[in-house]
Amino acid sequence: MTTEPGDRPLTLREVRKQDRRAAILAAARRSFLEEGYAATSMSGLLRTLGGSKATLWSYFPSKEELFGAVIAEVTAAFRQQVMAELDAPGGLEATLVKFCRSFMNKTSHADALAVWRLVMAESGRFPEVGRIFYQQAAGHIERALVGYIQQQIDARRLRDDGALNMARVLIGMTAAQQNRRLWGVEPPGSEGMDADARRFVGYFLRLFATGPSQA
Template identity: 70%
Template sequence: MNDAAKQPSEQDLTPRQQERRAAIVAAARRSFLDRGYAATSMSGLLKTLGGSKATLWSYFRSKEELFAAVIEDVTASFRQQIETDLLTPGELEETLVNFCRSFMNRLSQPDGVATWRLVMAESSRFPEVGQIFYRQAAGHVERALAAYIQQQIDAGRLRDEGALDMARLLTGMHKAGLHRRLWGVEPADGTDTQAEVHRFVGYFLRLFALPH
């Protein structure tokens, strides 16, 4: 599709168009999380939403583009929260605990668990699912945390073992708990979140913190 056919950005839409776009994303969100990626189709969404195919395609040119908008919607408040956690002045340990608490709480919420299940289940058949999720969500978290870790490295508080690798190590510790919840081994409500957060941050600081 050529550049002239590109949709306007969300900010360029009229209030009525923004409402319509939001309704499409909300319906797609329910379908993707309840039924899965493969079982969700643009034609199926039309039956739910009504309207014409041309109208739907004027907002989203493909299922992949619509899925990206859903992931953006699902993770919007979380991404804002972690940026607040990392940008709020505070001690290194306190900041990491706040970040990890937000991360764990998000992974324990029903739509967080449902999104993770969807990505894990369907990425092998539909690589775009994993690629979109990483770009819109997981990769964003890693990059935000890595930027904060790099600041602490530059300030002489942490050893430099590669900020992105260090960020992936810390988030990876928490994902092990998520997997146990996905498998039904542990309650899905993240009951032990607080204890895990402090334990994992402690591990991280013992590995990388420099003496004052």
């Protein structure tokens, strides 16, 4: 039976429930990313997965909750790595460069691009798509960067122009490169990301740094 560190062994029933949940998420992930939010339905997933509607709804009571679980799963590694860059020891400039480079690298992956396109295409008709994406992915990154910037403001390395506004300036610059990939103007890949990250952080520090940068 499956075990987790510090936990009791899972029962056979619990393992089966985990496996069933994973199968639902895998099918939903394919459907959302390939067919879109509007075209994905609970009844359609049941035709793919088999089983009863009651069983599916016992795991995910609504399409919105299922979509949120898919977004959380797709972006989990991305969120963890990008946020870890802000927790690692290092100077202000070096940390922000690593953050931007990691952000651009992770958002260039195929699943990340598919999610971004889905959100941009369908959030106008289905506002819950954008709200869920922000709650499960973008909001975590933004809050982590706000927290880091506030620490630097408190340490008097950055002037206080509102940590949230400052975070959005930096994220906005890095997200601009994402748009170029979405439009097909720039191919996916890491070439040039380090130079872009250093340039964006340079702009940011010229706006907000209180003294010489700390690499």
